[in-house]
Amino acid sequence: MHLLFQIRTINLSVLLVSLALIPTNIQALDMDITNTESRNAGLALLAKGLMDYYNGDDYGETPGMFSSPYYWWEAGAAWNSMLDYWFYTGDETYNDVLKRSLLFQVGDDWDYMPSNQTTTEGNDDQGFWGITVMAAAEKNFTNPNDDEPQWLYLAQAVFNTMASRWDTQHCGGGLRWQIFTWNNGYNYKNTVSNGCLFNIAARLYRFTQNETYGEWAEKTWDWVETMGYINSSSDSWPVYDGGFISDNCTEVSALEWTYNTGLFLSGAAFMYNHTGDAKWLTRITHIWSRSTVFFLANSKIMYEAACQPTGRCNNDQRCFKAIFSRFLGHVCLLAPEMNDEIQTYLLASAQGVITSCSGGTDGHTCGLDWSQDGWDGMYGLGEQMSALELLLNTQVWTRPPPLTSDTGASSTGNGSAGTGYRTNTYVSNDITVTSKDRAGAGIITAVVIVLMLGVAWWMVV
Template identity: 30%
Template sequence: MTEHRRSASRGLICLVAAVVVALTVSLPGRAATGGGPTARSRAGTAVSAMMGFYDESTGRWDADAPWWQSGNALQALLDYMVKTRSTQYMPQVLHTIELQRKPLPWWPQGDGEFRADSTDDTGWWALAMVRMYDLTHDRRYLDIAKTDEAYMRQYWDGTCGGGIWWDLPAKTYKNAISNELYLELTASLHNRIPGDRTYLSHALEEWRWFEQTGMINSAHLVNDGLATQSGSCANNGGTTWTYNQGVILGGLTELYRGTGDRKLLATAGRIAHAVITSPDLSPGGILTEPCEPAGTCNSDQSAFKGVFARNLAELDEATPAHPYRGYLLAQARSAYDHDRNGSEQYGLRWAGPFDQAGIARQESAVSLLTAVL
């Protein structure tokens, strides 16, 4: 996986709120998608359909899909369980963790606990362990996430002034997603460990580095990474995938919760606003992956929009006036009305029409529908 793998000004908040209202009022019936039993029912049926991809023998959602997607599906399921207080799928959750925490066949030197040959893969599973801790308050899961943080930290060095390498052992690429996940993970650990200073220090170091790399471009969108392969540390101009816009929102929101620094919310707000108003990422007000118009989205990219929705909801919860709620409701309404088959499976294009089913598409929809609960 690359490409597989307070000062938030009142004016900015009002501007974003106006945009999302304008986007959503044009979609009749949007209120039916948010709040109350209808929203829970829609999320629940999407989860049930996602479980149709669950492979008991491996503890993965579609054993042929990229491994990180089972970590992301686990996060989507746990987000739903936390919000609804449902324990219906706890046996499968426990089964998945038991099997997948073992040493990976393709990377046994990681010695298990989700330590993989791509630091972003480890990051997805580590964040799922944080959510498992939120659900169970069992510190064993937080300990796994701490192990994963230490593993990812090993691959921080001075190349380009800092940051974590994506690919192991080659270490050819410092990209956005690995470093965004590390930011969110370290800030999340800080917020759950009383008296912590270490993880806060790591989170602040990561953000200070990330902010100065130039990966956030002049349009306030995050490109894929740095041109480390060519020996340059410049923004590589790579695709502005929606998950790269999303995870940074989650990381900045967690760091804001740990520091109270409202400048972090202001930065996140600019990124969110850029996505919401982008004619490429939100044409007609509906989130669209850059690969969708050409029909070239692969099995990784098909999962990305749900990651954005999950993290935008986190930012919305932390932001006064909840300026992104309307946008999220519009996405959920559109997907439900236009991108769903009779088996409650969701396709790639939330604007519709439904194309085909798959775990990447379904976990993305589960994250979207859970975001509006």
């Protein structure tokens, strides 16, 4: 069953009236977000501020990577912000570098496991790049060339490789945090890794109508809830951080992060929009009821409750609000029953964002604490991402919802992507070895052996 998407004029009217209430005398960006020209000019400054942290195209650097100390996973999430920026403003300034970055990092097997991340990549790291290319398919971002992997293909490859790591030997299922045994956290099954799998599965289900993806979304949700990572014992459902396999994941860390909550809100919204099953709206409602913990009670301004009050948010955690804002936008579009209430909180936060983005030598560097009357002195990729995404997601009703293969999306894929070496129909780079090649290789090998024996004889003599 497919729910028809309709832009409800009453919602858009409520949005515009609420936006008009934001005062203009304290806007460091001189930005009126009810006016398209003024809004886009301000968003352009924030996007430029985000890209100021990008150095991947500099000599000796890696395309797609942001400057130290930002990790690979955050680069994937940041490119999603730049994708959203293009989608909501129409500004194509950064599209070439965005496309180039997404394709450079795919890895030899086209599954976002590049060699430069071989020793450190986790399931959640790979998952956020998969979420970004899934969004590229849903937004009809410019397709790669025919000899390159397509956006849908890449999302399917990430899903398949993640699903292949589903571990039933410990805690009855779920994904570990880390992919490789030598990394700290391999014995931890965290919510964000499983949330990424759930989110991608739900979106692939809606995009392709393939029931297998829907089954995986159900399976992942059920495991997370059964383990108590989503605590559904009351009307307000917190989403916790994870548990260790040493105690069968029974001692669940009660930390609550915005992006974990957002992953499940967004995935549930995609499931609700595609299936029409009321259980998904019920789940959204319960999790959202708890989500208000991430907004200050007196002002409704968003903050990272687990670390921001103590001033101990690390570089990763300082971008979580960007991801949360993006996922709240999904809920507004795909579960429109939730739109008015969620937008009330986003609009209150928007006022704080505009006031906060008044720092730095450029005058539009954004801070971490949006409740202060001005810039708080904090700055970084995460702060810039979060401010940009918050403002963008007050505009969700100005653009179409995520597309599917039935509603105009043009990206193509392959259900077997990621299950073998470049299992696709686009290109084959297999090397054909001829007799001449073998003969040449044999001569080279013989020469090398003779040289090695000569060196060994010289050392002995």
